[in-house]
Amino acid sequence: MRTAEIRKRWLTFFEENGHTVVPSASVISDDPSILFNIAGMVQFIPYLTGREPAPFARATSVQKCVRTQDIEEVGKTTRHGTFFQMNGNFSFGDYFKAEAIRFAWQLLTHPESAGGLGFDPDRLWATVHHDDAETVDLWLAETSVPRERIQFRGSDDNFWHTGGPGPGGYCSEIYYDRGPGYGVEGGPEADEDRYIEIWNLVFMEFELSAVRSKTDFDIAGDLPAKNIDTGMGLERVAFLKQGVENMYEIDEVFPVLGAASRLSGRTYGAVEVDDVRMRVVADHVRSALVIIGDGVRPANEGRGYILRRLLRRAVRAMRLLGVTEPVLPHLLPLSMEVMKASYPDLETDFERISRVAYAEETAFLRTLESGTQLLAGAVDRVGAGGDISGDIAFALHDTHGFPIDLTLEMAAEHGVSVDEEGFRGLMQEQRERARADAKSKKGGGADLSAYSQLLDEGASEFVGYDGLTSDARIRGLVADGGAVDRAAAGDTLDLVLDVTPFYAEAGGQRADRGIVRGDGFTARVLDVQAPVKGLSAHRIEVLEGELTRGADVFAEVDPDHRFAAAQAHSATHLVHSALRTVLGPHAVQAGSLNQPGYMRFDYAYPDALTPAMRAEIEDAANVAVRDDLAVSYEYLPLDDAKRSGALALFGEKYPSVVRVVDIGGPFSRELCGGTHIGRTSQVGPISLLSEASVGSGTRRVEASVGLDAFRGLARERTILRSLSEMLKVPGTDVPGRVESLLERLKDAERRIAEMGRDRVLAASAEAVASARDLRGVRYSATDLGDVADAGDVRSFVTDVRNRIDASAVVVAAAATVGGKPSVVVAADAGAQARGLRAGDLVKRACGELGGGGGGKPDLAQGGGQDPARIPQALDAIAAVISTS
Structure with missing residues (x-):
């Protein structure tokens, strides 16, 4: 059964059983601190943890995953793979253990002719947590698996949690017995090479108050809603269904x-x-x-x-x-x-x-x-x-x-x-530095309880639209995921204020930077994120003094950084409008990044921009800058905003009342929470840098903005002027002149290569004629002198070997390539039968040159340091032949 067929059967089965089929998320994690998605449940984390209400009661997916921590182990064992696919079915407060077990057993054991995977039920085993007797009873009630094929295991194998306080629960894993040829009897407890895990059912039912390790944690009580999160490794099932030994041998x-x-x-x-x-x-x-x-x-x-x-x-x-x-x-x-x-x-x-x-x-x-x-x-x-x-x-x-x-x-x-x-x-030092850096970042699976508790006290009030400074009070300090009461000079941690002028990274716009001051202390704001919706966490470095929870502060945004970021964000709106004007209304936004001096904009469009389109888009955006259009905003109910023609951004979830940013009346009108300049003339020049595809039907433009755009254009002007002076032609003629010179250069390189190749091949007749007999082996040795391409030396020796008519032939050629000696040796079958292997001979020759080499018995190559010793190297091969 092909892998794609297993995938199709999975999705069809669960769709027929009331699950919404959710397409795989990208392998790229939405969390900027996590490189790739590594589990099938990643896109469902907000629903499983209760941070957001689920839009469906039950779902199924086949998620693309990339695991990077085992790259060095890939290939050494047959268990490690970088890219893999995880089949999952999920319940958000709907069904629980009994249905999850029933679904798994039905799909696994139903015959292929009925849409199942056709596994022999007599070869399936189950494991459960040693404290989860209920699940044993459910296995016996919902399936035909006998009690002797259900094994108890500890929390290391059969309990799931996030690694911190929050949801957790027992697991029940399904194993397939590959047979006695793969190991000893006794189930998964005895041999996990013979008994292969194919499905893990996670019963998410407990609230954990403390997690000290994988197996050491405290259960505070039950979750208000019990969830199901399961995962089946698609590649693992595929190699079992295809009768091959491991995932590397599947289709x-x-x-x-x-x-x-x-x-x-x-x-x-x-x-x-x-x-x-x-x-x-x-x-x-x-x-x-x-x-x-x-x-x-x-x-x-x-x-x-x-x-x-x-x-x-x-x-x-x-x-x-x-x-x-x-x-x-x-x-x-x-x-x-x-x-x-x-x-x-x-x-x-x-x-x-x-x-x-x-x-x-x-x-x-x-x-x-x-x-x-x-x-x-x-x-x-x-x-x-x-x-x-x-x-x-x-x-x-x-x-x-x-x-x-x-x-x-x-x-x-x-x-x-x-x-x-x-x-x-x-x-190892580099890895430790990388781990320390990663530890300082917040991840999607991190413990957010400290932030959630602060949010319970009230959301952060953002006042940065109307000013860049504000008085505020420190509501909380968070270090390494836990709340602390104070921080001293040199500490780096998260600061939560009741009121903040700092913009938290969102909507593609980078966060503000600046300073927070108080009585006897100063801290630099490095970044601002929203670990939980409604709360701004300021990543700070304490420069002097000591901060304490409850202290009063004066918060001040860096005005230059804010202005440059606002320039880039407004430029993004202008480019979006210009794209829609030139390409049509279907060229809608699919993502963006705005930071001081730079903007990146992804949009839906099937084809690459022509040079004329690119010029027209750039021109339209800069005309809007020249026209000094007013930039304003207003708050409207979501439905009213949409009726007014405001565009919604890619992937955004909007509240009932939204902020509408209007540029020049009809020119641009979008739902946007970012910061902007007051008039388009403040954006400055917009210079498109590149345009490329970033996925099927999605393209990306990049541009420099404001002073960065001006400086980039000035650098290009200086380069053009220098080229014009060197080539002694007007600037408008530089492209044609360079193209002409490149053609002449290519032609000269081609003729030089042909001359060198002709010289080498011309020497082959002499090499054949000068071959000498050494104890029944015809040996030809040639010093070709300076050669541009080592490939010509290989062609030479194989040509000479094929042209010498003898029962045993060895051909050696040496040349100087790029100032270094190179030796190539060819040996025919007769010579190899005499024990003369090209790899051994070339090593002997290169030893004379102060180097080394190797290769196959019939053809080998090596090099060294001293071209003056090429004659000795060729003689060394003759000496080996003479004593063979």
């Missing part, structure tokens, strides 16, 4: 693994280290496909860094398998083909997805070149047999994107070792 993963095997010439299942690398490739290519599909681009931090790491690890793994040319054009389309049945947008948006992935591979291949230079310099300093420091290995990893095993491989080729212990020590 949505194995085709990429098979392609990696074919490209590398390595057989999957033959060598464990190769198997690990092929599994890494299959997992990471699929994960990158989905992550790019949801709008992430490679970067040096956050989600973009995870994506970059996945792509580079995939390319690296293929390199370690012996494939040095670009591989993603072979692998990514295969992954898309097997995934499109479940996610059709991957096919419709594949042109953008592939462009992003291929560009990253190309960039990584370039970093390999720069990193190789750093490594070569280190090799020169330590000499053959030396040890490269952990600092160099860490710089290769952190700056050039070299994974440590790639550094180890390349160092071994040059005959040196690497201080792995020093490298791993630096990596």
Whole structure:
């Protein structure tokens, strides 16, 4: 049964049983402090915890998830995967244990012909919490599972909670027995390799007052409404239904693994280290496909860094398998083909997805070149047999994107070792810094009870529309999720005021910054968030003195930061209106980001902007700036606001009374809670920087605003003037002149490459004629001198080997490529039968050059440091042959 079919049967079954089918949320978490969604219940957290009323009584979904903490373990075991899909069914105060158990048993055991998954009921086991006897009775009443196949387990396995005070409850897990060939008898308690967990039923029924660990917590009482949250791992069920050994061999993963095997010439299942690398490739290519599909681009931090790491690890793994040319054009389309049945947008948006992935591979291949230079310099300093420091290995990893095993491989080729212990020590320091940084951020699964208690005392009153300062009182201080009474100089924590002029990040607009002062203390406001709706939490750094709960303060927003953010937010409204004017009313907003000097705007539109469209949009927005339109706002009932023509923003949930921002009467009218300038002339110039697709049917424009836009245009003017002077043409002629020069350069490079290739191939006849007999082996050795492309040397040796008519042939060629000696050796089947393997011969030759090398028995390549010793290197091969 194909994975997409299992997915379809899941959704159909629960829809027929009264559940609302909810599409998967993006793998990108809505919480800016969490990189990716890691569980099927993430989008339902507000309903499960009671923070928001659920719009449906029961729901079902298949959620895309990305788990990043186990990336290093991917491939080493068959349990770890980066991207996975979690099937879930949920009840929000509707049904509870009995129905959840009944639904699970029916779907699992009903025959495939009846729409079920067709699992043999005699091979299913259940586990329950050792204090949850009620659930044992329900298993016996609702299913045919016998009592001996129900096992009790502790809280470590069969109790769920958030990690802090709040909801929690017992779990009941369903396991499938794979049979005696996979381990010992005795159920999940005896062997979780044989007995595979396929479904976890969480019965959310308790209110926890304290959580000290996974297994140590206090239950304060029952929740007012009992909820169901279940999860079935789609890939895990797929490999069981498809009769394969693990998730890497299912229909949505194995085709990429098979392609990696074919490209590398390595057989999957033959060598464990190769198997690990092929599994890494299959997992990471699929994960990158989905992550790019949801709008992430490679970067040096956050989600973009995870994506970059996945792509580079995939390319690296293929390199370690012996494939040095670009591989993603072979692998990514295969992954898309097997995934499109479940996610059709991957096919419709594949042109953008592939462009992003291929560009990253190309960039990584370039970093390999720069990193190789750093490594070569280190090799020169330590000499053959030396040890490269952990600092160099860490710089290769952190700056050039070299994974440590790639550094180890390349160092071994040059005959040196690497201080792995020093490298791993630096990596651990980096991880600890990252963990400390992550700990300082608030997450969706964090303990919000301290904030909820403060909200019970009253919401934060925002007065920042009318002024940038206000008197206020400290209502609360929160550090590491808990309420504290005071904070001293050097502390960083959250401050809650009864009244605040500080805008909390919302609607795409970044938060205000500024200062809070009081009697004997000063604190800098770094950020403002709303951890619970209606409450503003100011992230502060105490600069001097001591703050205490209840103290009076004077709060002051940084006026320059606020004005620049307001410029960007108003510019977003102008660009939105200009887009709708040029493209039509269907080009509606799908997300935005506004911060000082910069705006980003996502909108619904199927096609890329032409240069003419882009110019027209930019012009329309700047005409609105020139016209100095008035910016005003009013509060209206939601229905009245909509009738007045006000546009609602993407994904927003509005109260009954809303704020309407009006720019120039009919030019722009939107529901918006952000801050704005007074007239459009204050926005300053708007300069569109880029336009690109960020998902199927969704595109993004980016622009600089105000002084940043002016400075950017001034820099471009200076660059154009410099080019005009260098090329000695007017500025308007610079593009044509550059295009002409590039064509001439390409033509010259092509002719140089052809001349070099012709020279190398011309030497092949002489190499064939000069081959000598060494103990029954025909040996040809050639020094080709300076060569631009090492690939020409490989072509040369294979050509000469094929042209020498003898029972055993070894061909060696050396050349200087980029100032470094390179040696390529080819050995035919007859030579290999004599024990002469190309990989061994090239290592011997490169030893003479102060380097190393390796490869396959029939063709191998290596390098070194001293081109002057090329004759000795070729003679060394002859010596080995002569003694064979």
